[in-house]
Amino acid sequence: MTPFARDQWYVIAYAHEVGRELLARTVLGEPIVLYRTEDGRAVALADRCVHRRYPLSESSLVGDTVVCGYHGFTYDTKGACVSVPGQTRIPRTARVAAYPLVEIDEFVWVWIGDPALADETAVPRAEHLAAPGWVTVKGMEPIACDYGLLVDNLMDLSHETYLHGGYIGTPEVAETPITTEVDAEAGVVRVSRHMEDAECPPFYARSTGIEGRIRRHQDIEYFAPCLYLLHSRISPVGRDEPVFRTEITYAITPSAPGHVYDFWAVSRDFATEDEEVTDFLAKFNHTVVMQDVDALNLLQRALDAEPADYQELSINIDAGGLAARRMLAGLAAR
Numbered sequence: 442m443t444p445f446a447r448d449q450w451y452v453i454a455y456a457h458e459v460g461r462e463l464l465a466r467t468v469l470g471e472p473i474v475l476y477r478t479e480d481g482r483a484v485a486l487a488d489r490c491v492h493r494r495y496p497l498s499e500s501s502l503v504g505d506t507v508v509c510g511y512h513g514f515t516y517d518t519k520g521a522c523v524s525v526p527g528q529t530r531i532p533r534t535a536r537v538a539a540y541p542l543v544e545i546d547e548f549v550w551v552w553i554g555d556p557a558l559a560d561e562t563a564v565p566r567a568e569h570l571a572a573p574g575w576v577t578v579k580g581m582e583p584i585a586c587d588y589g590l591l592v593d594n595l596m597d598l599s600h601e602t603y604l605h606g607g608y609i610g611t612p613e614v615a616e617t618p619i620t621t622e623v624d625a626e627a628g629v630v631r632v633s634r635h636m637e638d639a640e641c642p643p644f645y646a647r648s649t650g651i652e653g654r655i656r657r658h659q660d661i662e663y664f665a666p667c668l669y670l671l672h673s674r675i676s677p678v679g680r681d682e683p684v685f686r687t688e689i690t691y692a693i694t695p696s697a698p699g700h701v702y703d704f705w706a707v708s709r710d711f712a713t714e715d716e717e718v719t720d721f722l723a724k725f726n727h728t729v730v731m732q733d734v735d736a737l738n739l740l741q742r743a744l745d746a747e748p749a750d751y752q753e754l755s756i757n758i759d760a761g762g763l764a765a766r767r768m769l770a771g772l773a774a775r
């Protein structure tokens with residue numbers, strides 16, 4: 442199993458998912474309940490009542506407090522218990538953890554680890570998700586696999602040719618070598634694949650309107666452990682203009698051992714008023730994501746049926762994934 446890296450920021454939800462209904466998510470094995478205060482601030486508390494461990498997400502939101510659905514212990518936004526039934530004295534230890542939280546770029550990030558170490562300026566950015574001039578389609582799929590399998594999947598896009606043929610894959614993706622760069626200090630792995638003359642897959646033909654072959658550059662930046670950006674640049678072969686810029690964002694959030702949240706988004710700064718393109722990308726990318734979800738669910742079941750000491754065989758295409766695994770192992774060991 443890929444080890445969990447604590448003392449890190451993780452995406453727990455999209456901003457639009459957090460409102461006046463209690464939302465339950467589990468991150469690195471920690472059950473968390475999310476809600477928004479009456480004045481709009483997002484709050485993340487441990488999702489287990491201190492009394493008998495009832496899930497607070499099955500409780501009521503009253504004003505800015507959560508009233509446990511079992512016996513009524515009441516918690517404020519800092520997780521402190523402000524009322525218990527049948528007595529006025531509130532035990533000193535009656536509190537649940539409140540998670541450091543940052544809401545930025547339409548993502549809600551929580552800090553998993555020692556709250557004293559949470560540095561809000563260390564949250565990696567995905568500005569295109571909320572920047573003017575960009576339009577985004579997005580979603581989230583839970584997958585029943587080790588989160589390392591999703592990291593591998595995204596760091597090695599050669600699988601597009603085989604798993605996503607007729608969608609985003611073409612022969613050139615698997616054929617073209619990659620370059621890999623590791624910035625250990627910043628905690629970033631970069632993988633680039635620059636195709637100078639490639640078939641245009643339906644994902645780009647139908648969104649950009651290009652009819653012939655394309656220059657297609659894939660520049661990946663993985664901000665370990667959670668944020669993955671694919672800067673995709675497309676132009677017709679033989680012309681340097683226009684360059685169609687698509688930013689493909691994934692947040693890879695380990696939920697529990699063998700479970701991961703796959704947050705996905707596709708942002709573009711062209712044809713932004715064209716709702717047909719927006720609908721097309723939303724549906725088409727969902728299909729692409731489900732191809733990965735099905736493959737990773739299947740892969741995990743295959744791995745579960747094997748002895749743990751299987752020696753994998755790696756080749757050049759795996760350089761990015763292997764670098765990412767080393768970085769995750771380093772973060773987890775710290």
Ligand SMILES: NC(=O)c1ccc[n+]([C@@H]2O[C@H](COP(=O)([O-])OP(=O)(O)OC[C@H]3O[C@@H](n4cnc5c(N)ncnc54)[C@H](O)[C@@H]3O)[C@@H](O)[C@H]2O)c1
Nearest residue numbers: 631632633656657658660672674675676680681682684686
């Ligand atoms: N590691 C790399 O090789 C690499 C290369 C480019 C960008 N990046 C990263 O991507 C991010 C986005 O950068 P930006 O928005 O400033 O860059 P941008 O939108 O100006 O794109 C620059 C890149 O787009 C590609 N490109 C340029 N003309 C093209 C064309 N006609 N057809 C297809 N592709 C073309 C090239 O790879 C170029 O390096 C940055 O964070 C940067 O660090 C990394």
Ligand SMILES: O=C(O)c1ccc(O)c(O)c1
Nearest residue numbers: 598609659673689726729
């Ligand atoms: O390689 C790409 O262009 C591409 C497009 C859409 C995706 O969802 C993706 O994972 C990759």
Ligand code: FES
Nearest residue numbers: 490492493509512
């Ligand atoms: S379990 Fe929550 S009040 Fe008893």
Ligand SMILES: [Fe+2]
Nearest residue numbers: 594600605733
């Ligand atoms: Fe994929």
